[in-house]
Amino acid sequence: MVAEFEAERGRLLAVAQRILGSRSEAEDAVQETWLRYAGALADPAARAEIRQLGAWLTTICARICLDVLRSARVRREAYPGQWLPEPVVTPLDQGPRADGFAPDPAERAVRADQVGSALLVVLERLAPEQRVAFVLHDVFAVPFSRVAEVLGTTDAAARQLASRARRAVHAPDAPRHTADAVEQRQVLAAFVTAVESGDLGALVRVLAPDVVAISDSGGHFPAARRPVRGADAVARFVLGVFARAGRYDGTLCARRVLVDGVEGLHLESPRPDGRRLRVVAALAVDGGRVTGIFQQLNPEKLGDLPPLAAGDGWPPHW
Structure with a gap:
């Protein structure tokens, strides 16, 4: 049993x-x-x-x-401020966690479109029944007869719920993530280089015009209470965040990690009040540019995050 x-x-x-x-x-x-x-x-x-x-x-x-x-x-x-899911963080050399994604063919369905934070941010817009229908059928390939049983409705109604969810997931204002591992790595490298240089124009060029940045601190740390939108606004926001985090005084530590199966960053920096700020940043990438930046700062959602080592300085190792 x-x-x-x-x-x-x-x-x-x-x-x-x-x-x-x-x-x-x-x-x-x-x-x-x-x-x-x-x-x-x-x-x-x-x-x-x-x-x-x-x-x-x-x-x-x-x-x-x-x-x-x-x-x-x-x-x-x-909830105080913006809400983001708890990230599933794994070292780059381990690949995606076996329990973080569905096995084939469902895993292929997830990777073919949006993954991790980008998808979950969109799913937050959906009614509970729409979300369940979409996740079960479109992500995990559960037949509509079974979805209808879960929801206590008809097959036709379950199909309609999934269809409405699908339209929301593919809406023009939804963060897009279509990049494979190679493109993710290239864009993340360009993002880090632009942040390291402090060049606003270079960072803007890495970002999509409609990029959105969302930060979840759960009220534990100062964070933007609303999404930041647009390449120029997000670039200024990101440079300000990295400056406050110790990018310019050598106190910022960083490591490249997989966040829900895609490349991202684990960042840590000391705070004046003696606490240590830990951040997991996930990027959504489409067409060679960043379409979404999702920063998880809430320590209640980062309890299983392994500490950074002494050699994990900024910029991160490649």
């Missing part, structure tokens, strides 16, 4: 995190799924309904996530 569930845990965690945008909430949802599975096994009638374990567990987990998402929307309306 335990082994069968553990074989499904990675996929369930990936589904839950994509739906909820929170690692801790996703882990809680998977644990609740385990409890319901254990309860079903103790009931002969309920056990008889488990014909295909993976599908059954996905349905239960998604229903739990839907309930959480509905209540989370209320909580996030009172």
Whole structure:
């Protein structure tokens, strides 16, 4: 029983995190799924309904996530400043975490369009039912018959919910991320070089005209309370942030990492109040330029982030 569930845990965690945008909430949802599975096994009638374990567990987990998402929307309306998901951060030499993305073909579906923070920012605009329909079908290839079962609706209604979500994901004002690993690395290098030089014009050229920068501090540190939009405004904002973080006095530390499967930065700098500011910055890249910068500063969402080493100075190693 335990082994069968553990074989499904990675996929369930990936589904839950994509739906909820929170690692801790996703882990809680998977644990609740385990409890319901254990309860079903103790009931002969309920056990008889488990014909295909993976599908059954996905349905239960998604229903739990839907309930959480509905209540989370209320909580996030009172969130201080802007909200971003908890990032899944991994070293570059390990590749994307096995539990951070769905296995084929779902992983290919994620990578073919938008990944990580860029996608989750757009998903925050959706109604809970639309978000569940999109994540289950478009990201994890769950058939609409199963999606309809999760949502308690018809196949046709589930298709309509996913279609509306898809239009939002592909809306003109949505951050675009289509770059492969090589393009990501090239654009990140150009971004770091422009920041290092302090050249406003060079940084503007790395950014898309409609670039957006979003910062989530959870009220723990000063941060922009609204998205910063446009290449010139974002470039000035970024240079100001790096200047305050110690870019020019040698106190800033940095490491290149994978953030939800794409290249980004882990940054740390001391603060005058004695605290240490830790930031995970994820970039969305399309057409050779940055379309989105997502800065996670909230220490409550960075609890599992490994500390930087003494050699992780600015600029980061390549």
